[in-house]
Amino acid sequence: MVDLGMTYPNGKVALAxxxxxxxxxxxxxxxxxxxxxxxxxxxxxxxxxxxxxxxVTVAGRDLLRMRRSQVPxxxxxxxxxxxxxxxxxxxxxxxxxxxxxxxxxxxxAVVRRRVPQLLNLVGLHDHAHHLPTQLSGGxxxxxxxxxxxxxxxxxxxxxxxxxxxxxxxxxxxxQLLIQINExxxxxxxxxxxxxxxxxxxxxxxxxxxxxxxxxESAAAYEREY
Amino acid sequence: MPxxxxxxxxxxxxxxxxxxxxxxxxxxxxxxxxxxxLLSALFIVITGLNSGLEFIESKVAVTAQLVxxxxxxxxxxxxxxxxxxxxxxxxxxxxxxxxxxxxxxxxQESGRELDLGATNSxxxxxxxxxxxxxxxxxxxxxxxxxxxxxxxxxVLTKQAEYDTLLGIINVIRTxxxxxxxxxxxxxxxxxxxxxxIAVYSRANEIEIMxxxxxxxxxxxxxxxxxxxxxxLVGALVTIxxxxxxxxxxxxxxxTIFQMPTAVSTQFLTTLxxxxxxxxxxxxxxxxxxxxxxxxxxxx
Numbered sequence: 001m002v003d004l005g006m007t008y009p010n011g012k013v014a015l016a017x018x019x020x021x022x023x024x025x026x027x028x029x030x031x032x033x034x035x036x037x038x039x040x041x042x043x044x045x046x047x048x049x050x051x052x053x054x055x056v057t058v059a060g061r062d063l064l065r066m067r068r069s070q071v072p073x074x075x076x077x078x079x080x081x082x083x084x085x086x087x088x089x090x091x092x093x094x095x096x097x098x099x100x101x102x103x104x105x106x107x108x109a110v111v112r113r114r115v116p117q118l119l120n121l122v123g124l125h126d127h128a129h130h131l132p133t134q135l136s137g138g139x140x141x142x143x144x145x146x147x148x149x150x151x152x153x154x155x156x157x158x159x160x161x162x163x164x165x166x167x168x169x170x171x172x173x174x175q176l177l178i179q180i181n182e183x184x185x186x187x188x189x190x191x192x193x194x195x196x197x198x199x200x201x202x203x204x205x206x207x208x209x210x211x212x213x214x215x216e217s218a219a220a221y222e223r224e225y
Numbered sequence: 226m227p228x229x230x231x232x233x234x235x236x237x238x239x240x241x242x243x244x245x246x247x248x249x250x251x252x253x254x255x256x257x258x259x260x261x262x263l264l265s266a267l268f269i270v271i272t273g274l275n276s277g278l279e280f281i282e283s284k285v286a287v288t289a290q291l292v293x294x295x296x297x298x299x300x301x302x303x304x305x306x307x308x309x310x311x312x313x314x315x316x317x318x319x320x321x322x323x324x325x326x327x328x329x330x331x332x333q334e335s336g337r338e339l340d341l342g343a344t345n346s347x348x349x350x351x352x353x354x355x356x357x358x359x360x361x362x363x364x365x366x367x368x369x370x371x372x373x374x375x376x377x378x379x380v381l382t383k384q385a386e387y388d389t390l391l392g393i394i395n396v397i398r399t400x401x402x403x404x405x406x407x408x409x410x411x412x413x414x415x416x417x418x419x420x421x422i423a424v425y426s427r428a429n430e431i432e433i434m435x436x437x438x439x440x441x442x443x444x445x446x447x448x449x450x451x452x453x454x455x456x457l458v459g460a461l462v463t464i465x466x467x468x469x470x471x472x473x474x475x476x477x478x479x480t481i482f483q484m485p486t487a488v489s490t491q492f493l494t495t496l497x498x499x500x501x502x503x504x505x506x507x508x509x510x511x512x513x514x515x516x517x518x519x520x521x522x523x524x
Contacts, residue, residue, distance in 0.1 A: 046436070069441075076438035086433060102234060103439035105227045151438060 005053030006040050006210075014040040015210045018054070022188065024154065027181045029197050030190040031221055032207035038190045041207065042159055045188075046078055047071050059154045076104065079148030079156040079185075083163035085140040087132040093119065093143050094128040100150045118146040122176060138169035145176060149185075156180060158189040162196065170196065194221040231443065239450035246423050250455060253412075253419040257459025257507065258466075260408045261500050265467050267401035268496055269474065273482035274394045280483035281387055286358040288381040289371045290351040300352070303376050307356060310370060312363025317355045324350040351378060361387060409507065416452050416511025424448055424519045445516045452512025453505055460504030464497045 004018040015037045022028055030038050043049045044056055047063045056063040059077045066074065087096050094115055101111045119125045122142040132140050141161055148156060158177060162170035174196055181187045191197060197204060198220045206214035206223075214223060243250045289307075291300065300318065307316050319327075328350065332339040356371075358364055364382045372380045424431070434444050471493055478484040478492075 072435075072438040072440045074438075075436060080436055086429065088430060088433065099433070100437035103434045103437065103443050105230045105234070105440075105443065107227075107230065147437065 001056050003054035004051050004056060006044060007052045013210050018212045020205060020212065020215065022186060024186055025184055026203060027187045028203045028205060030188060030205050031197060036207040037210045038207055042157055042190060045157060046080060047074060076151040077154050079153040081144045081148050081158045081161050083160035085144045087140055087143055089132055092129050092131055093124055096143055097146045097150060100147045114150060118149055122146045137165050138172055141165065141173055153185065155186045155188065160190055162193055197221040235446040235450050238447035239454055242423050242447060242451045243454050249419045249422055253415045253455045254459045256412045256415045257456055257504055258462050260405065260412045261459055261463035261504060262466065263408055264405050264503060265463060265496060267405060268499065271394065271398055273478050273484060274390065276484035276488060277482045278390050278394065281383055286361060286364045286383055287356040287367050289354045289377045290379040291353060292376055292378045295376055299376055304354065307354060310367050312358050312360040313367060314357045314359045319353050319355055321350045321352050412507055413511045416455055416508055417515045420448050420452050420512040420515035423451060424516060441520065445520065448516045449509060449512045452508040456504035456508025460500045463500050467496060468493060
């Protein structure tokens with residue numbers, strides 16, 4: 001992100017002068033109070049929105065010059081999970097994961113091979129035929145992570161993935177994200193969870209009122225000096 | 226293969242969508258049927274009247290009654306002259322004796338006897354020329370030229386009947402098309418709303434599809450096919466309805482409107498193609514408008 005700025009039509013400045021480079025394979029926390037610009041930051045990365053100033057390059061692609069028809073290909077390079085899981089309630093775990101492949105025209109044979117791999121990775125092989133309502137919060141988030149990984153993305157963005165989970169389950173999800181990161185996927189996690197950020201000692205990007213106020217490696221949630 | 230996957234995916238999703246939202250889908254289909262039934266009725270009436278019009282055109286267009294005691298030479302000259310008029314296809318001479326024979330035959334057909342009062346009646350009919358035209362619009366000019374001729378007593382044309390029928394057809398066609406246009410707009414509106422409800426009820430799915438990198442066509446086509454399905458089911462039901470009522474109507478079309486048998490046997494096929502085309506077209510257009518406005522709003 002170079003000199004990135006985002007001002008909404010109502011005049012609200014969501015981001016201003018943000019300069020960040022995230023290397024491949026990094027594990028980065030994005031922290032800051034509500035309304036600091038974390039969600040806008042993520043929306044710009046997945047090209048839900050186009051910045052009003054500066055530029056964003058993701059996985060070698062210039063998002064400002066990207067045509068609308070190229071956006072789906074970009075999104076297959078980025079996996080995303082949310083606090084509220086966003087699973088389809090009438091589909092089983094297997095179907096929720098397979099859905100992401102079906103809607104991108106993946107061959108049936110590939111779907112049959114890929115879905116069990118991912119369910120094994122997230123530890124849900126035994127729950128493949130359960131509906132989301134039959135799962136715990138942690139299991140639902142694992143399903144969402146499996147779905148986010150179906151296209152073997154270069155980047156996994158997690159927007160408050162532990163926001164709805166108890167501390168023990170939260171740690172399980174973090175362990176899973178670390179495992180995915182160790183397999184080579186860049187992970188960007190927006191969070192309010194101080195305990196996790198402090199314990200992990202990874203790179204921290206802190207936003208306040210739309211400005212990047214901190215970019216530190218091996219850092220804690222709050223400024224320590 | 227990816228294309229086949231896309232087609233299979235879209236059809237399955239459209240079918241699921243149609244039944245998930247069954248009440249709205251069936252209501253939209255019912256309005257399609259209403260529109261297509263009206264269209265069929267108009268098509269039947271217009272085709273019938275057009276057949277009648279063609280029948281009149283094909284019959285003798287101008288009859289010229291000749292003056293009494295016209296010599297054979299003068300008559301042949303007149304025939305040669307009329308044959309040279311622009312728009313004239315052929316000229317046939319009907320002698321007074323032939324005219325009388327026709328009159329007797331006409332009476333006999335309707336079960337009566339022609340009574341002329343005496344066995345050797347002095348009553349004689351006019352000799353006449355029956356003129357068929359290559360261009361029905363020429364009947365005015367041909368009639369005027371004949372009326373001005375000294376050897377012609379009186380000119381009878383089918384122009385008035387022709388004009389009346391053409392006028393009726395034009396009025397029915399205009400009123401019918403305006404009516405169908407209004408019903409068509411209602412149908413379009415119903416389909417737009419049906420698909421819009423379907424789209425909103427699946428907003429979560431659409432959002433997930435966009436986030437995992439589904440292309441616009443994967444998002445859009447299942448809904449468009451759902452609209453097309455409303456049109457298709459509507460057209461098929463209407464075709465079955467028309468096929469059921471066509472059996473008793475067909476003989477009437479032949480006798481009342483003089484519809485040629487070749488046209489009447491092909492009629493159902495022609496109408497089916499029209500109904501399918503209109504049904505599918507309205508379904509596709511309505512759903513396309515609906516999906517397009519939604520997708521451009523979320524992007």
